Amino acid sequence: MSEAIDTLNVENLQKYLAARIADFGTIQECTKFAGGQSNPTFMVRTEKSRYVLRRKPPGLLLKSAHAVDREYRVMKALAATQVPVPRMLTLCDDDSVIGSMFYVMEFVEGRIFWNCALPERTPAERRAIYGEMVRVLAAMHTVNLEQAGLTDYGRPGNYFERQIKRWTEQYRASQTGTMPAMEKLMEWLPANVPADDGRVALNHGDYRIDNVMFHPTESRIVAVLDWELSTLGHPWADLAYQCMHLRLPPDAAIPGLGGLDREALGIPSEEEYVARYCELTGIKAIPNWDFYIIFSFFRIAAILQGVYKRALDGNASSKKAMDYGALAGPIAEMAVAMLP
Numbered sequence: 001m002s003e004a005i006d007t008l009n010v011e012n013l014q015k016y017l018a019a020r021i022a023d024f025g026t027i028q029e030c031t032k033f034a035g036g037q038s039n040p041t042f043m044v045r046t047e048k049s050r051y052v053l054r055r056k057p058p059g060l061l062l063k064s065a066h067a068v069d070r071e072y073r074v075m076k077a078l079a080a081t082q083v084p085v086p087r088m089l090t091l092c093d094d095d096s097v098i099g100s101m102f103y104v105m106e107f108v109e110g111r112i113f114w115n116c117a118l119p120e121r122t123p124a125e126r127r128a129i130y131g132e133m134v135r136v137l138a139a140m141h142t143v144n145l146e147q148a149g150l151t152d153y154g155r156p157g158n159y160f161e162r163q164i165k166r167w168t169e170q171y172r173a174s175q176t177g178t179m180p181a182m183e184k185l186m187e188w189l190p191a192n193v194p195a196d197d198g199r200v201a202l203n204h205g206d207y208r209i210d211n212v213m214f215h216p217t218e219s220r221i222v223a224v225l226d227w228e229l230s231t232l233g234h235p236w237a238d239l240a241y242q243c244m245h246l247r248l249p250p251d252a253a254i255p256g257l258g259g260l261d262r263e264a265l266g267i268p269s270e271e272e273y274v275a276r277y278c279e280l281t282g283i284k285a286i287p288n289w290d291f292y293i294i295f296s297f298f299r300i301a302a303i304l305q306g307v308y309k310r311a312l313d314g315n316a317s318s319k320k321a322m323d324y325g326a327l328a329g330p331i332a333e334m335a336v337a338m339l340p
Helices: 010-018 066-082 125-139 157-175 180-191 235-245 268-281 291-311 322-325 326-339
Strands: 026-030 040-048 049-056 088-092 101-108 202-203 212-214 221-224 230-234
Touching: 010 026, 049 066, 066 088, 101 291, 125 202, 125 221, 125 235, 125 268, 157 180, 157 230, 157 235, 180 212, 180 221, 180 291, 180 326, 202 235, 235 268, 235 291, 291 322, 291 326
Parallel strands: none
Antiparallel strands: 026 040, 040 049, 049 101, 088 101, 202 230, 212 221
């Protein structure tokens, strides 16, 4: 029997985890974390320690969505690399335990910043935080895939062609009405894919400031989180996706830096950020940058449409799902405004 999205079957969970995690103890509390539009995430506390549980939501789901098993695999593989991730403890694919697949990882102490303008930080801290963001992104994109055991983590062929096809299908599967901007993007993007340059790297798929955890007092990332959309793909997709988030309006449900004085804030400009990434990864420049940005807007619009559909179906992880989902149309229109 499936559990409600905000609750866990503690009795079943206790038996399962006590048999698989050494010195686990007795569950005292299970609390769902705020935020997160996809996979519900809980803090599980025993008298001995704290853990984080991340599960698939119950109910009917889009094909290939909510891949917590892929999250578990990639973070386990990255434990021996320069990419900071929590330690993975167990993966459960038996739906009878709590109603859906889940994994448990260590609880990491740190800070998550929900607003990319970092209003509570000083200019020097903001510059250091963004410097760390790009450093870790470059480290992710230079992971030795063979040594990490991830050579089969994605499919061969042009990454952007595959992604455009995938997110077009996902959008169609969650479509709730006609969105002219999305129709235009689904026409323009396949016709303007840059030639495949052969670059393949580990892609996070949702790399942004609220999906990384910083040290409690230092401007250092201690954990990269939310790997659900990760795959092998083109590294510049991750870079453009993060820069796309920074272009969004500061008053949107997903706040960005659009229109803000970055120099006064101490936050690098997009040009500076991209130049630093190029320096760290040993490349001179990124051609066709506008394509990657437009693709990123299209992709997040398709994702947000899925959030909106889940909200309508009563199957969304966050109470803000309707607000996030309502951004799909405006974001698609921003992308169309960039078309040549």
